[in-house]
Amino acid sequence: MIKGEVFVLSAPAGGGKTTLANLLLKEVPNLVRITTCTTRKPRPGEKNGIDYFFLSKEEFQQKIKENAFLEYAIVHGNYYGTPKEEVLKEINKGNDVLLVIDVQGMRQIKKNFKDVVTIFLIPPSFEELINRMKKRGDSEEEIKKRIETAKIELKAWKEYDYIVINDIIEKAKEDLKKIIFASRLKTTRFSPEILGDKILKELMED
Amino acid sequence: MIKGEVFVLSAPAGGGKTTLANLLLKEVPNLVRITTCTTRKPRPGEKNGIDYFFLSKEEFQQKIKENAFLEYAIVHGNYYGTPKEEVLKEINKGNDVLLVIDVQGMRQIKKNFKDVVTIFLIPPSFEELINRMKKRGDSEEEIKKRIETAKIELKAWKEYDYIVINDIIEKAKEDLKKIIFASRLKTTRFSPEILGDKILKELMED
Numbered sequence: 001m002i003k004g005e006v007f008v009l010s011a012p013a014g015g016g017k018t019t020l021a022n023l024l025l026k027e028v029p030n031l032v033r034i035t036t037c038t039t040r041k042p043r044p045g046e047k048n049g050i051d052y053f054f055l056s057k058e059e060f061q062q063k064i065k066e067n068a069f070l071e072y073a074i075v076h077g078n079y080y081g082t083p084k085e086e087v088l089k090e091i092n093k094g095n096d097v098l099l100v101i102d103v104q105g106m107r108q109i110k111k112n113f114k115d116v117v118t119i120f121l122i123p124p125s126f127e128e129l130i131n132r133m134k135k136r137g138d139s140e141e142e143i144k145k146r147i148e149t150a151k152i153e154l155k156a157w158k159e160y161d162y163i164v165i166n167d168i169i170e171k172a173k174e175d176l177k178k179i180i181f182a183s184r185l186k187t188t189r190f191s192p193e194i195l196g197d198k199i200l201k202e203l204m205e206d
Numbered sequence: 207m208i209k210g211e212v213f214v215l216s217a218p219a220g221g222g223k224t225t226l227a228n229l230l231l232k233e234v235p236n237l238v239r240i241t242t243c244t245t246r247k248p249r250p251g252e253k254n255g256i257d258y259f260f261l262s263k264e265e266f267q268q269k270i271k272e273n274a275f276l277e278y279a280i281v282h283g284n285y286y287g288t289p290k291e292e293v294l295k296e297i298n299k300g301n302d303v304l305l306v307i308d309v310q311g312m313r314q315i316k317k318n319f320k321d322v323v324t325i326f327l328i329p330p331s332f333e334e335l336i337n338r339m340k341k342r343g344d345s346e347e348e349i350k351k352r353i354e355t356a357k358i359e360l361k362a363w364k365e366y367d368y369i370v371i372n373d374i375i376e377k378a379k380e381d382l383k384k385i386i387f388a389s390r391l392k393t394t395r396f397s398p399e400i401l402g403d404k405i406l407k408e409l410m411e412d
Contacts, residue, residue: 125403163396182388190369197331
């Protein structure tokens, strides 16, 4: 069985990462999401176990002690973490895992996974970033905080493997698909086992 | 100006690399071919300066002395070489260069270029490989030699970055395009210069 790979998608708040991730998960076969854990309060409509695992601060800290997170971070006072076991389960099944995490999370993941593919999504303009935050109904104070975070996060673009501009969403989606599908053609993800032809298989297996 | 990249496409003889390369060059913008030099005799229909630069052994050896090749190799007694200057000219213009070369050439190129992307094309079966050689009109003796070379070359697959199975040509072409287009989204090929938005550009340039 050929193992799957971990794809990390990051973007400043308002960068459109959630919308794009949902489209990819719907359209790309064998690409799965891992539900992350958080201590932040659910927004209207968000469901526990689907959007996030909503944990208390105490529960979350217990899991940190148990080394149960592949990465975790504190953003605006809330904890966010990716459960390690869930990720390993999926890649061992041959599925690709799409992680939507921030810059801090990406840095931790890169330490834990050698073959992670990291993608940074940027808005077409800074104004558009702010507009998207406003549309989402964030409060004035939250927006201010997020703008400052976005400014810092944008500077991390060089740490990523790929950069995708999210101007037209369809175009950005196709770009992301190309990255995922090309990744599946990597030699590290090939095994002569999958070949139907016996002679070819034997030659390549040495 | 963002530099282009070098893509190396290899396949055992009869693997379909020439047909696919020609399709890619026609359909992928800013992907260019470098005419390579060879001392082998032109096949019927092959044109000097288009299919190859046909050189005498003496001319070729002089160029080797001048260090004019990015890679060169002797295959079945003939010299084949990629002129360095031509490749640099194209990547400095921002074009991607597609090099159709054999395993030996790939090994040399990888020493000379850090960021080269290498792709190995394999036939769907060993029988199909032999069929394609026969269709091309190779002599019995040539076919025998080529089969032995193909067997050795197939073992080199792990040295490549990507592996594409050339069963249905349309599918193989699309796979190759994904590899090229995804490559263009790499952070190493991005510069904030290209952004229209002044604020975003300044934030990302630091």
